[in-house]
Structures are given as structure tokens and as C-alpha cells.
Amino acid sequence: MKMPAASLSVKVALLALAALIMAGCPFPPRIYRINVEQGNILEEDNVQRIRLGMTKTEVQAILGTSLLPHLFRADRWDYYYSFFSGATGKRREKHLVLIFKKDRLVDKSYVADECDD
DSSP: OOOOHHHHHHHHHHHHHHHHHHHTOOSSOOOOOOOEEEEOOOOHHHHHHOOTTOBHHHHHHHHOOOSEEOSSOTTEEEEEEEEEOTTTOEEEEEEEEEEEETTEEEEEEEEEEEEEO
């Protein structure tokens, strides 16, 4: 005896759905989003080691070279770091600004915050 075409397609669809569930595939399918890290990695202990009066060479030995050189002010160094979590959609940003005069650090500004995108 022949099965009606509609009944056969329903059975095939149910069989395919059962195979997906048993294979462990999420339903509905989720898009994997990667973590994105940009800039200089600014670790808290390294930032705390930076003291007023240090030379450019001493600062560079601790933090590395700034990725954002200031074109018009060689005495200003900007260190920027951003981390975007693909899983949560949250962004962490850190920004460190160092001002030098005569090769000595005279000002330090540091901001670290978490943003919701």
C-alpha cells in the first residue's frame, strides 16, 4: 500500500528533527561570536608600577610601546585597550594617558570601565 506524499514528508521532517536533536545541535542554531581584543594589554599591576618622575625608557620597559603615537605632541603617550566578549556582548575599555616633560613623567590619567553595547 502506498503512503500519501504529505504523510511521507511529515515523517521525513520529524526524522530529520529527531536526528538534529540527537546530534546535539542547538535549535534554533546560534551564531558563534568571537572575542575581540585590541590595543595595548594594560594589566593593573603594570599600571600601578608607573610613577611620576619616571623616564620614557622606564615606562616603555614596563608597558611597551604605545600603539597610539600622538602626531603633534611627542610628550603625550596614549595606551588604549578594548576587549569585546562575543558571548556576553559586553565591552571593557582601558585608557591610559601619560604626559612627559623633559623626558620625565609629569601626569598620569587612567580610566577603566565596562560598557554595554
